[in-house]
Amino acid sequence: xxxxxxxxxxxxxxxxxxxxxxEIIYALCDGEKTVSELAPLLVIRQANLSQHLAVxxxxxxxxxxxxxxxxxxxxxxxxxxxxxxxxxxxxxxxxAEDEKLVRLIKKEKKN
Amino acid sequence: xxxxxxxxxxxxxxxxxxxxxxEIIYALCDGEKTVSELAPLLVIRQANLSQHLAVxxxxxxxxxxxxxxxxxxxxxxxxxxxxxxxxxxxxxxxxAEDEKLVRLIKKEKKN
DNA sequence: ATATTATATTCATATATTCGAATTAAACAA
DNA sequence: TTGTTTAATTCGAATATATGAATATAATAT
Numbered sequence: 001x002x003x004x005x006x007x008x009x010x011x012x013x014x015x016x017x018x019x020x021x022x023e024i025i026y027a028l029c030d031g032e033k034t035v036s037e038l039a040p041l042l043v044i045r046q047a048n049l050s051q052h053l054a055v056x057x058x059x060x061x062x063x064x065x066x067x068x069x070x071x072x073x074x075x076x077x078x079x080x081x082x083x084x085x086x087x088x089x090x091x092x093x094x095x096a097e098d099e100k101l102v103r104l105i106k107k108e109k110k111n
Numbered sequence: 112x113x114x115x116x117x118x119x120x121x122x123x124x125x126x127x128x129x130x131x132x133x134e135i136i137y138a139l140c141d142g143e144k145t146v147s148e149l150a151p152l153l154v155i156r157q158a159n160l161s162q163h164l165a166v167x168x169x170x171x172x173x174x175x176x177x178x179x180x181x182x183x184x185x186x187x188x189x190x191x192x193x194x195x196x197x198x199x200x201x202x203x204x205x206x207a208e209d210e211k212l213v214r215l216i217k218k219e220k221k222n
Numbered sequence: 223a224t225a226t227t228a229t230a231t232t233c234a235t236a237t238a239t240t241c242g243a244a245t246t247a248a249a250c251a252a
Numbered sequence: 253t254t255g256t257t258t259a260a261t262t263c264g265a266a267t268a269t270a271t272g273a274a275t276a277t278a279a280t281a282t
Contacts, residue, residue, distance in 0.1 A: 006130035006137075008202050009195070013127035018270080019117035022124075026117075035229055048271060050230050060205055069228050069279050077204070083197040084120070090190045091119050094171055129240085146259055159241060161260050180249050180258050 015059045016084070020044060021052050024073075028062065029081055032074035126170045127195070131155060132163050135184075139173065140192055143185035 015021055020042060027033060027041050039049055053073060056062040063076045075081055126132055131153060138144060138152050150160055164184060167173040174187045186192055 003130065005199065005202060006133045008206075009133050009199060010128050010130045012198060012202060013124050013133075014269090016124035017121050017128055019114065019121045022117045022120050036227090045272075046229075047231085047273080051271080054230075066279085069226095071229065077201050079197050079201045079204075083194045083201070086190050086194040086197065087123060088116065088120060090188050090194070091116060091123060093188070093190075095119075125239095147257090156242070157259075158243080158261085162241080165260070177249090180256095182259065 012059050012061065015055055015061050018052065018055075020048075021056060022084070024049075024052060024056065025061070025075065025081070025084060028073060028075050032065075032072040034070040034072055036070070038073070123170050123172065126166055126172050129163065129166075131159075132167060133195070135160075135163060135167065136172070136186065136192070136195060139184060139186050143176075143183040145181040145183055147181070149184065 016025075023042055024038060027038055035046070035049060035053065038053075039046055042049060044052075053062065056073075057064065060076050061080055062073050064074075065072050127136075134153055135149060138149055146157070146160065146164065149164075150157055153160060155163075164173065167184075168175065171187050172191055173184050175185075176183050
């Protein structure tokens with residue numbers, strides 16, 4: 001019974017395993033954008049962007065609305081961004097730790 | 112320069128794409144456990160558990176300490192759990208939405 | 223109807239990930 | 253030293269994922 005939620009959790013996290021998809025998520029963090037607004041921000045081919053958007057849509061990380069010829073994408077739920085931000089904080093702390101360690105080793109070499 | 116953080120972010124999220132690894136994370140959520148304590152909780156072969164633990168270690172999602180013949184695993188940073196919990200909340204809300212929709216459709220069919 | 227612009231899908235290939243089986247290593251006891 | 257227990261690694265086959273290229277669709281204008 002618990003298994004199902006781990007499956008779903010794993011599946012949604014699958015969407016976060018591509019740097020491009022994370023870029024898309026952060027590009028949408030302050031509001032919706034159309035595909036053609038996103039494209040130049042990402043340095044990516046249109047078809048490939050569409051593929052990434054399809055993944056994000058399928059996992060309900062983003063939702064869309066059509067207006068005329070344009071399709072607007074936005075983050076489906078603010079908590080998704082919140083979770084991403086927290087993970088990013090962890091990463092930044094890890095990087096800071098690593099750098100501290102590097103400086104320490106350099107100092108030791110001097111002595 | 113921003114690219115690098117998206118790469119790292121994608122890489123750490125890679126660890127969350129396996130239901131087993133998520134089970135491990137939640138099994139460790141209230142404190143450290145040895146590999147042999149973890150194994151029976153997960154219904155998984157020892158070697159495979161070790162492989163998953165290696166992934167989690169490599170991405171610094173968990174850290175270890177050895178005591179005699181046992182190796183204790185624990186979550187490296189409370190924020191990792193926090194991020195997982197928030198994603199889980201999103202999933203639970205999605206599931207609740209889906210169920211609401213299903214009930215609505217059933218009701219409509221009656222009329 | 224046709225053209226145009228915006229977006230999505232399909233397919234093939236390259237690459238990555240997963241897991242079981244077998245083996246290895248590390249700590250300790252006898 | 254040998255054996256035992258605990259945990260990690262290596263390797264190969266099956267499976268999954270990512271990307272480019274080509275094509276398709278949807279909305280609108282002419």
